[in-house]
Amino acid sequence: MRVLFFAHLKDVTGQESVNIILPFPHDPGQLWERLLELYPALAAHQSKVRLSRNWEYATAETLFQNEDEVALIPPVSGG
Amino acid sequence: MDLDITLTDAPIAEQISAPFPVGSYGAWLEFRGVVREEEAGRKIAALEYEAYPEMAVREMRRLVNDIAGRHPCLAVRVIHRIGLIPVGEAAVYAGVASRHRAEGFALLAEFMDRLKLDVPIWKRGSRGFEPVMAKVSVNVPAGAGRKPSPLSLDEARAKIQSCCQPLPAIRVPLVEAVGRVLREPVRATEDLPPFDCSTRDGYAVLADDPAEQHEVVGVIHAAGWQPRQLRSGEAVRVATGAPMPCGGLRVIMQEDAVLEGNYVRLNRTDSAINIRRRGDEVKAGQLLVPEHSKLDAGRLALLATAGLAYPLVSPRLRVVHLITGDEIVPPGQTPQPGQIRDSNSILIRGLLAGQVGELYQAHLPENFAAAWSQLPLNKIAVADLVLVSGGASVGERDFTRPLLERLGFHIQFNQVNLRPGRPLIFGTKGSQAAFGLPGNPLSHFVCFHFAVAMALARFNGDCPPVFQRGVLPDRFVSETCSRETLWPARLTLSAGRVILHPLNWGSSGDVTCFAQANALIRVPAGQANFAAGAEVEFLPAGAI
Numbered sequence: 001m002r003v004l005f006f007a008h009l010k011d012v013t014g015q016e017s018v019n020i021i022l023p024f025p026h027d028p029g030q031l032w033e034r035l036l037e038l039y040p041a042l043a044a045h046q047s048k049v050r051l052s053r054n055w056e057y058a059t060a061e062t063l064f065q066n067e068d069e070v071a072l073i074p075p076v077s078g079g
Numbered sequence: 080m081d082l083d084i085t086l087t088d089a090p091i092a093e094q095i096s097a098p099f100p101v102g103s104y105g106a107w108l109e110f111r112g113v114v115r116e117e118e119a120g121r122k123i124a125a126l127e128y129e130a131y132p133e134m135a136v137r138e139m140r141r142l143v144n145d146i147a148g149r150h151p152c153l154a155v156r157v158i159h160r161i162g163l164i165p166v167g168e169a170a171v172y173a174g175v176a177s178r179h180r181a182e183g184f185a186l187l188a189e190f191m192d193r194l195k196l197d198v199p200i201w202k203r204g205s206r207g208f209e210p211v212m213a214k215v216s217v218n219v220p221a222g223a224g225r226k227p228s229p230l231s232l233d234e235a236r237a238k239i240q241s242c243c244q245p246l247p248a249i250r251v252p253l254v255e256a257v258g259r260v261l262r263e264p265v266r267a268t269e270d271l272p273p274f275d276c277s278t279r280d281g282y283a284v285l286a287d288d289p290a291e292q293h294e295v296v297g298v299i300h301a302a303g304w305q306p307r308q309l310r311s312g313e314a315v316r317v318a319t320g321a322p323m324p325c326g327g328l329r330v331i332m333q334e335d336a337v338l339e340g341n342y343v344r345l346n347r348t349d350s351a352i353n354i355r356r357r358g359d360e361v362k363a364g365q366l367l368v369p370e371h372s373k374l375d376a377g378r379l380a381l382l383a384t385a386g387l388a389y390p391l392v393s394p395r396l397r398v399v400h401l402i403t404g405d406e407i408v409p410p411g412q413t414p415q416p417g418q419i420r421d422s423n424s425i426l427i428r429g430l431l432a433g434q435v436g437e438l439y440q441a442h443l444p445e446n447f448a449a450a451w452s453q454l455p456l457n458k459i460a461v462a463d464l465v466l467v468s469g470g471a472s473v474g475e476r477d478f479t480r481p482l483l484e485r486l487g488f489h490i491q492f493n494q495v496n497l498r499p500g501r502p503l504i505f506g507t508k509g510s511q512a513a514f515g516l517p518g519n520p521l522s523h524f525v526c527f528h529f530a531v532a533m534a535l536a537r538f539n540g541d542c543p544p545v546f547q548r549g550v551l552p553d554r555f556v557s558e559t560c561s562r563e564t565l566w567p568a569r570l571t572l573s574a575g576r577v578i579l580h581p582l583n584w585g586s587s588g589d590v591t592c593f594a595q596a597n598a599l600i601r602v603p604a605g606q607a608n609f610a611a612g613a614e615v616e617f618l619p620a621g622a623i
Contacts, residue, residue: 004131006129006131006199006201007129007201007203011414025514051132052134055131055133055134055137055138056134056137057197060432066526068482071131071134071199073131073134073199074201075456076195076197076199076200076201077193077201077202078128078130078159078170078171078194078198078199078201078202079112079159079170079171079194079198079200
C-alpha cells in the first residue's frame with residue numbers, strides 16, 4: 001500500500017510517501033496503529049488528520065487493502 | 080451540467096471565455112481568490128500552494144455536483160493554481176453559468192466555503208521580500224578597485240552548473256506536462272497490450288482446427304470483451320484490436336474468408352497467427368520513459384497509454400526580464416538620433432519560447448533610483464531566473480551589478496574570457512539565478528546559448544547542453560583574438576555529416592548574422608586556422 005503525506009506531515013515524517021504491506025485488510029484504527037508505529041511523531045496530529053482511500057475520504061467503515069493508495073490529509077487551506 | 084475543473088501551476092488567464100451555448104444562461108458569475116500582501120500579520124511577496132492533485136480534482140467535482148443538486152446551474156468552471164503564486168495574482172477561479180443569478184450565487188458561495196474545508200490543497204509557506212539595504216555603489220564600474228580575473232568559458236559553465244540546482248518537482252495533469260522534463264522513471268503497471276488481440280479484421284478460429292467451414296458464433300469489436308471457449312468448426316468475427324475470446328486461436332483475415340449465411344469458408348493461404356500477444360509490446364514493470372526525458376508528443380502518448388495521469392515533472396520556470404537603456408525605443412517607433420530600436424526584448428522572448436511558463440518583461444530607466452522604484456518586486460521574488468539586458472559592459476551608466484546586489488544576489492562572476500559576451504554577470508540568491516547580459520543583441524544570443532540555457536536545463540532537471548562536433552566545409556581563418564570565441568554559424572546536415580558554415584560577423588553589434596545562426600563554433604584564443612574538412616566543436620543554437 002502506498003501512503004502519501006502532504007503539507008506539514010511531510011516534515012513530520014520526513015517523507016512524501018511510504019510503501020507498507022498489510023497482513024490483512026485494516027480499518028482506520030488499525031491503519032493508524034500501524035502508521036504510529038512507523039512515525040510516532042504523527043500522534044500529535046492524528047486528531048486533525050483525515051485518511052483518504054483511492055482519492056476519497058475514508059469513513060469509519062472503510063477497509064484499507066494493499067492495492068490502495070492512501071493519503072493523510074491534514075486540515076486543508078486552499079482557495 | 081457542463082463541468083470543467085483544472086489544477087495548474089500556470090497563471091490563471093485574465094480573461095476566461097464564457098461557456099456555450101450562449102443564450103441558454105442569464106447569469107455568468109466569476110470569482111477570483113487573489114493572494115493578499117499580508118499573511119498571518121506579515122508582509123509577503125508570494126504564497127506557495129500544494130495539492131493532492133488526483134483527489135483535489137475529484138473532490139472539487141464531487142462538491143460541485145452535490146451543490147448543483149440543490150442549486151441547478153448550467154455550467155461550472157473551476158481553476159485552482161498551485162505552486163508559488165505572487166501577491167496580486169489569482170489562486171482560484173470559479174465561473175458559474177445559470178438560468179438566473181440566485182442559484183449561481185448560491186452555488187458559488189457554498190462551493191468556495193466547502194472548498195476551504197474539504198479539497199486537499201494547502202498553503203505551504205510564503206516567500207517574503209527583503210531587499211538588501213546595504214549601501215551599494217551606484218555608477219561604479221563592475222569590479223572597480225579589484226583586479227578582475229575573467230573565468231574561461233568552461234569555468235563559467237561549470238560555475239552555472241554547480242550553482243543552479245533542479246527545482247522541486249511537481250505532479251501535474253498530463254495536459255499540463257507538455258514540453259516539461261519528467262522527474263521520475265515511469266514503468267509499466269500492466270502488460271501492453273493488456274490482452275491477446277487481433278491484428279486483422281477477420282475470423283478467429285482454433286489454431287489447429289482442420290475444418291474448412293465454420294459457424295460464426297459471435298462478433299467482437301475493438302472494445303468488446305466476450306470470453307468463450309471456441310470449439311472446432313466455430314469462428315468468431317473479430318475487428319482489428321479486438322480481444323481474443325480464449326487462448327490457442329489464430330485469425331484468418333477477412334480477405335481470405337467467404338461468408339455464406341451464418342457460415343464462413345476460410346482459405347488458409349499462409350500460417351500467420353495475426354494475434355498480438357498480451358505483453359508483446361510492454362511487460363509490466365518495464366521502463367517506459369526514463370527520468371530526465373523531455374515530454375514530447377510521443378512520450379506523453381505513452382504515459383497516457385500506461386495510465387499515468389499525473390506525471391512528476393519540473394515546475395514551469397518563471398523568468399523576469401528587465402531591459403535597461405535610455406537609448407532604446409519600441410520596434411514600432413522611429414528612433415531619434417542616438418536611439419536604437421529594442422530588439423533584445425523579442426529576442427529573449429523568442430529564445431525562451433516553449434521553455435518557460437511565465438516571462439515577465441519590464442523596461443527600466445537607467446537612473447538607478449528611478450529604476451529601483453519601478454521594479455516588479457513581487458515578480459522578482461518568485462522568479463527562478465532574472466535576466467537584465469544592457470548595462471553590463473563596463474561604463475559609467477552601468478548599473479546591473481549594483482541592481483542585482485541590492486536585490487540580494489551574490490555575484491558569482493562578472494566577466495568571461497570570451498568573445499562576444501565578455502561582460503556577462505552571473506549571480507545567485509538561494510535557488511534563484513540572475514544574469515546580466517551585455518547590451519548588444521549578438522552578445523545576448525551567444526550568452527543565452529552558452530550560459531542561460533545551462534541554467535534553464537539545470538533548473539528543469541534536464542541534461543545540460545553540451546559541445547558537439549561538426550565539420551567545416553572550407554578553410555576558415557579567424558583574426559587574432561586573445562579570447563576564446565563562440566563564432567556564429569549555420570549548421571546543415573549533409574550525407575549524415577554535420578556541416579558548419581561560419582557566418583560573416585563584423586563586431587559583436589552585428590545584427591544580421593544571428594538571423595541565420597543555429598550553431599556557435601568554438602574557436603580557441605589566438606589565430607585560428609582551420610583547414611577545409613577540419614572537425615571543430617560547436618554548441619547548438621537553434622533549429623536545424
